[in-house]
Every structure is written in structure tokens, then in C-alpha cells.
Amino acid sequence: MQKISEFNREQLVERARQARQHAYAPYSGYPVGAALLARSGRVYSAGNVENAVYPLTICAERAAVVKAVSEGERDFVALAVITENGGSPCGACRQTLREFSRDMVILIADAAGNVRETTLDLLLPQSFSAADLEGKVPGGER
Ligand code: ZN
Numbered sequence: 001m002q003k004i005s006e007f008n009r010e011q012l013v014e015r016a017r018q019a020r021q022h023a024y025a026p027y028s029g030y031p032v033g034a035a036l037l038a039r040s041g042r043v044y045s046a047g048n049v050e051n052a053v054y055p056l057t058i059c060a061e062r063a064a065v066v067k068a069v070s071e072g073e074r075d076f077v078a079l080a081v082i083t084e085n086g087g088s089p090c091g092a093c094r095q096t097l098r099e100f101s102r103d104m105v106i107l108i109a110d111a112a113g114n115v116r117e118t119t120l121d122l123l124l125p126q127s128f129s130a131a132d133l134e135g136k137v138p139g140g141e142r
Contacts (some may be wrong), residue, residue: 004037004078004105009117012037012080013109015045016060020082023047023060033082034060036068039075042120049067061093065100078105086110094124102129 004012012035020033027050035045046063058066061081068076079097081089084106089097097104103121121127 005107008037008078009080009107009115012043012078013082013107013115015043016080016082016107016109019045019047019060019064021047021099023130024049026050027052027057029082030087033088034062034064036061036064036076036081037078037080038068038073039077040073042068042071042073044071044073058094060097061089065096069100074100076101076104078107080107080115082107082111084111086114086116089123091124094120095127098124098127098129102127 004093010073015035016033019035020031023033025031025048032048037043037044044064044067046060046067048058048060049063050057061079088108089106096113097120101120106118106120106123108116108118
């Protein structure tokens with residue numbers, strides 16, 4: 001498991017909290033904010049974006065990954081996610097994060113200021129990854 005500094009920890013949760021303010025969650029009423037720290041030091045944040053066609057909704061965590069990867073980042077150190085009650089990342093987000101990291105730090109915060117620290121490996125043990133496709137597709141050695 002990697003370590004992140006207290007500064008990074010607080011900054012990342014704050015960026016997630018700010019992103020949550022821009023979440024678009026008129027259907028669930030459950031705004032989520034996420035902030036993803038890349039090894040470059042840059043932070044990519046996002047809120048969840050819901051849709052009247054419910055399955056088109058994208059979670060804050062996956063939106064942050066899409067922002068970061070589309071900016072050229074692929075190496076991540078930590079992700080902070082904040083909800084009203086400290087909800088944990090969903091399974092789809094865990095698998096999306098797993099594409100780029102096996103053991104990044106995950107900070108799960110609530111609106112009251114509580115922060116729980118875990119890792120992606122603990123949230124998604126024995127996960128499927130590109131390594132399982134080794135020899136099947138080009139670049140499947142991750
Ligand atoms: Zn999700």
C-alpha cells in the first residue's frame with residue numbers, strides 16, 4: 001500500500017468536496033464528489049452526472065478517471081470520494097480504477113468531515129485486470 005502525506009490527504013478531500021458542489025444529481029438527490037491524485041501531482045476532480053435515462057448516469061469517480069486519462073494521465077496515487085453519509089465507491093468505479101492501479105489509496109469522506117482510508121486492493125480483492133488478458137491482446141501485460 002502506498003502512503004500519501006497528510007497535506008495531500010486533506011487537499012484531496014477538499015477538492016472532492018468542492019467537486020461535489022457541482023454534482024448533477026436531480027434524480028437520486030445523492031451528490032458525490034471525487035478527486036483523483038495522479039503521480040504527476042495533478043488532481044482531477046468531478047461530480048456525479050445523472051441523466052433522465054438513468055443508466056447513462058456517470059459516477060464522480062469514473063468521471064474523474066475519464067478527465068485524467070483524457071489529459072494523458074495513467075498513473076494514480078489516490079482517490080478521495082465524498083458523499084453525505086460516507087458512501088463507498090460502487091463496483092463499476094472500483095473496476096474502472098483497477099484498470100490503472102492495483103493498490104491506490106482510497107479516502108472515503110462524509111459531509112460531517114469524517115474520512116476513512118482504505119485501498120483499492122481492499123475494496124476489490126482478487127480483481128480481474130489486463131494481466132488476465134496477457135497474451136490475448138496487445139499491451140495486456142499491465
Ligand atoms: Zn460508481
